[in-house]
Amino acid sequence: MKNLKRVVLAAALLVVAPASAETLKLAHFVAPTHTLTEAIVTPLTEGIAPSGLVIETYPAGKLGAGPADQYVRVVQGVADIVWGLPGYTSSQFPLAMLTELPGAQPDGMTGADFLWNGYDAGLLEREFPRTEPLALWTAEPAVLILRDHEVREPQDLRGLKIRVSSSITGEIVQALGAIPVQMAATDVYNAMQTGLVDGVITGSSAISDFRFDEVLSHVTLGIPLGNQSFYVVANAARVGSLPDSEREALRAASGRELSRHAEAAWNAKGESAIAALRERDQGIVTELTPDEMSAFEAILLPLTQEKVAELGAEEAFATMRGGQ
Template sequence: MLGLKKPALVAGAACALVAATAAPSLAETLKLAHFVPPAHVVTSSVVEPLVEGVAADSDGDLTIQVYPGGELGAGPMEQYVRALQGVADITWGLPGYTSSQFPKSMIVEMPNAIPDGMTGYDMLWNAYDAGKLSNEFPGTKPLAIWASEPSVFIMKDHEIRSPDDLKGLKVRVSGTVPGKLMTALGATPVQMPAGEIYNALQTGLIDGVVTGMSAVNDFKLDEVANSYTVGAPLGHIMFYLVMNQNSYDSLSDAQKAALDKNSGRGLSQKGEEGWNARAEETLEKVEADPNNTVIYLTEEEIAPFDKVATQTRDALIEDMGAEDVYAAMKGGN
């Protein structure tokens, strides 16, 4: 009898091993957090494609629960830290809020940095894939990195046609890069979260904003601004969607494959195209309002802005010693 028990135990263990191997991986739900309302362009252009794509390609084995409007923490400056600490598995944010962490990545924000025919997301991924930006994303895996539409002047009771029109004005900027440009143009840069712009414009704390037209719709700035200047080379705004590296590493191979398929350059392209489309729609809406003044600068009017913009870009890159990063962004070695 003792001789029969041993094979039975071995057979039982073998069956258990087969059953464990055949068993599907446990379903996983990731938390994605951001700080803006659900109607923000980030939802339609980035969040929804990621959520829907991952669920479909994993057959529901991997899902993403979205926490908008600061539900997991309201401060936009802490978005990266929330991913790093695992408060959320995935977070969306702006490098400009913590500029010192992303000096090389934010080259894409600089005025006249994106050459004609190139996109912000391709420049960022070119440099990231070349290993030039990896140290700026510690402990996380970028799922998307992209740039906004070109920034414009969004003003209250001030028409901007030349750098002289900016003298003495307080202009809100999203980070150090546009701040340097505003200083060079003669304005006083003021940095604050996007959610505070409305009240700041309404009360006169600031005279205007340098940002993309999509922000007008996202933050209802058309209710407090009345002058818009298009055409000056004011740069762009960079965005990231990052995932806690440990959260990613804990996924099954199939779950990783579903996430990888729906992130990277493809998702970044959706983000950039979504921002540009929203900007065009918003500009049309603003132009249709007779209470607004929309100024399209001529080539002659652009020239003095262009000179300062190029000087600012070159000086910032030289100060960082980041010529190699910029070259990698443009597809060079």
């Protein structure tokens, strides 16, 4: 009789026990303390948990070093999900990188909405082959971080070596008379420390995320330098292979809302980083006056229209801007 009860109990457990949960490998190239964790990794992992789907995170290049190779890793199946920057492979993402043009985003519009407007309209699909975007968003407005110079006028930049992360930012730097140097964010600290570069254009959140506060002397706010774009994408075939309930859970936990959450986290980190610099020394942060900003705008804002026209992207640009 006892054996019969064991058999019945075991049969009951087989009926109610969930099928073995799928596990997705998420790879990125920064430390677990980076803003990415609170912005994307944690909410995405928690959002899918009720379905049984699991995400295992591999930070700091554990599935392969080199930020520029992130997209290749997910397409080849080395990782199921990756975080990356369109700017590292600029030629693949002409529309996703429109956010980096000076003044591209209308006042009050998030970069997440700018990018998802384009994706939902079918404009960005060809830029993300064999993947499914889970999040598309931008960093806070880019700032100019300097090793040992103070910049208030365009001529202050002439001849300086400025690290950039994309071809568009490189064109901005050249328009200002400086010399663009492209490298991964993870290499900038040493480059600033040794004087290989004089400065970097990036979001202010990078000041704390990459410890640039240890190697800078000035930060200039107010130059229209655009907003760096980001993506989190999953291997499309891997998503398609998931059980229906897990695939639906992944899609429900991602998309425009997750992207807005990520952008808010980036903005908060950037504001905190600037506040910390001001607390340390008010002289570190240079905030341009309206007249000083106008001198930069006169050079950079025409660049946006020229680039959009060069790409033949007038209609796409208007759609991403919400018809503006």
